[in-house]
Amino acid sequence: MRLSQYFLPVLKENPSEAQIVSHRLMLRAGMVRQLTSGIYSWLPLGLRVLRNIEKIIREEMDASGAQEVLMATLQPTDLWKESGRYEALGKEMLRFPDRAERELLYSPTCEEVITDIVRTNFRSYRDLPRNLYQIQWKFRDEIRPRFGVMRGREFLMKDSYSFDLDYEGAKKHYNLMYDTYLRMFARMGLTAIPVRADSGAIGGDLSHEFQVVADTGESALYYDAAFDDIRDGKISMTTEEMRGLYAAADEQHKPDAIAKDRLREARGIEVGHIFYLGKKYSEVLGAKITNKEGVDTVLEMGCYGVGVSRLVGAIIEASHDDAGIIWPESVAPFKVGLINLRVGDAKCDATCQNIYEALQGKGIDVLYDDTDERAGGKFATMDLIGLPWQVVVGPKGAEKGVVELKNRKSGEKVELSVEAALAKLA
Numbered sequence: 001m002r003l004s005q006y007f008l009p010v011l012k013e014n015p016s017e018a019q020i021v022s023h024r025l026m027l028r029a030g031m032v033r034q035l036t037s038g039i040y041s042w043l044p045l046g047l048r049v050l051r052n053i054e055k056i057i058r059e060e061m062d063a064s065g066a067q068e069v070l071m072a073t074l075q076p077t078d079l080w081k082e083s084g085r086y087e088a089l090g091k092e093m094l095r096f097p098d099r100a101e102r103e104l105l106y107s108p109t110c111e112e113v114i115t116d117i118v119r120t121n122f123r124s125y126r127d128l129p130r131n132l133y134q135i136q137w138k139f140r141d142e143i144r145p146r147f148g149v150m151r152g153r154e155f156l157m158k159d160s161y162s163f164d165l166d167y168e169g170a171k172k173h174y175n176l177m178y179d180t181y182l183r184m185f186a187r188m189g190l191t192a193i194p195v196r197a198d199s200g201a202i203g204g205d206l207s208h209e210f211q212v213v214a215d216t217g218e219s220a221l222y223y224d225a226a227f228d229d230i231r232d233g234k235i236s237m238t239t240e241e242m243r244g245l246y247a248a249a250d251e252q253h254k255p256d257a258i259a260k261d262r263l264r265e266a267r268g269i270e271v272g273h274i275f276y277l278g279k280k281y282s283e284v285l286g287a288k289i290t291n292k293e294g295v296d297t298v299l300e301m302g303c304y305g306v307g308v309s310r311l312v313g314a315i316i317e318a319s320h321d322d323a324g325i326i327w328p329e330s331v332a333p334f335k336v337g338l339i340n341l342r343v344g345d346a347k348c349d350a351t352c353q354n355i356y357e358a359l360q361g362k363g364i365d366v367l368y369d370d371t372d373e374r375a376g377g378k379f380a381t382m383d384l385i386g387l388p389w390q391v392v393v394g395p396k397g398a399e400k401g402v403v404e405l406k407n408r409k410s411g412e413k414v415e416l417s418v419e420a421a422l423a424k425l426a
């Protein structure tokens with residue numbers, strides 16, 4: 001993509017409405033724009049990141065054996081009256097009548113709809129086990145939308161729902177999702193800490209929130225120092241080993257569970273939540289199948305959410321510096337930013353064109369700054385939007401066939417021949 005043709009409305013100044021760094025950087029980097037309180041439009045750069053996050057989630061969900069569906073954003077409120085949750089969600093649920101005066105709602109979550117699909121389409125134990133997921137917009141009329149996409153009113157969520165014959169099956173699904181979540185967040189460059197969550201009577205110990213450490217997080221977090229070591233790349237652990245590590249939302253819970261010198265205290269951003277539901281919805285909505293003995297059996301369920309749009313903010317909170325965003329390669333909107341320092345200079349133009357085409361030929365996403373802005377502005381924009389690699393082409397280097405390759409994260413710069421730079425990026 002050529003920057004001269006790209007819709008990238010970067011802001012030089014810090015927008016006054018943004019209180020936290022991710023919100024500030026998303027606005028400055030031209031990723032999103034607020035339409036009204038808690039509701040955002042995604043611009044090209046932001047949408048690329050959102051899509052990359054979705055892709056990782058899809059790949060990991062598919063690999064776990066889950067199947068993708070897409071449920072409507074609008075639902076009839078009748079289903080919620082049937083499940084008994086019509087009142088419970090209160091004002092968070094946006095309701096409105098259609099032209100026939102039938103009441104609809106904009107989906108805040110989909111337990112009712114998926115259970116309805118299952119009760120009318122699953123017949124016997126042969127239809128099990130199943131895990132159905134979607135990546136779909138939700139609406140919750142939050143009292144205090146804030147921090148940009150972090151707590152929006154309209155937001156993108158991955159939600160999935162598992163169906164099993166018995167508790168053992170549901171538990172297996174739960175554990176599978178636990179491992180899947182750790183893997184998917186790790187692929188996004190995040191160390192997500194699974195925190196046992198209070199799930200009331202139904203969940204038992206089968207409820208975990210996945211928290212990313214950030215000063216601006218809304219949850220309190222107490223955890224084993226090993227999670228910091230994993231994040232800093234000092235140690236690596238299997239998901240099985242991570243399971244054994246201490247993490248809690250309330251230190252008072254288990255003050256003796258961890259040695260004081262291993263205990264870390266921080267704030268966390270909840271990026272995912274897994275939850276054993278039991279028969280809460282299947283019982284009341286009548287989702288049952290016949291088991292091997294031909295006996296009607298109410299299904300065991302679990303639900304598993306990921307805050308897809310919130311993740312964009314959470315990744316920035318976890319990875320930025322004073323100059324801007326530092327994208328992990330897996331979610332970066334482009335892998336390479338190519339900077340032409342003297343547009344119009346025949347050597348610079350030819351070198352850039354050559355690199356641009358070579359990278360594209362290798363399937364590497366590149367944003368080519370072919371604008372006539374001054375050098376300082378070009379560097380500032382590239383640092384702000386945080387692409388993992390920058391290739392800088394100036395007149396002196398172009399003369400010798402040499403370019404500068406900069407790693408956005410480490411800040412390290414090396415002079416290389418065009419061929420060597422291309423080889424390094426490939």
Ligand code: ATP
Pocket residue numbers: 109140142149150151152153154155157270271272273305306307308309310
């Ligand atoms: P929270 O405690 O943050 O309100 P929740 O318990 O209401 O979250 P769930 O219903 O479990 O959230 O939704 C699944 C995921 O969706 C959450 O883990 C979170 O990452 C994301 N999410 C929830 N509410 C919002 C919101 N208002 N804006 C953006 N993402 C959200």
Ligand code: MG
Pocket residue numbers: none
């Ligand atoms: Mg909530």
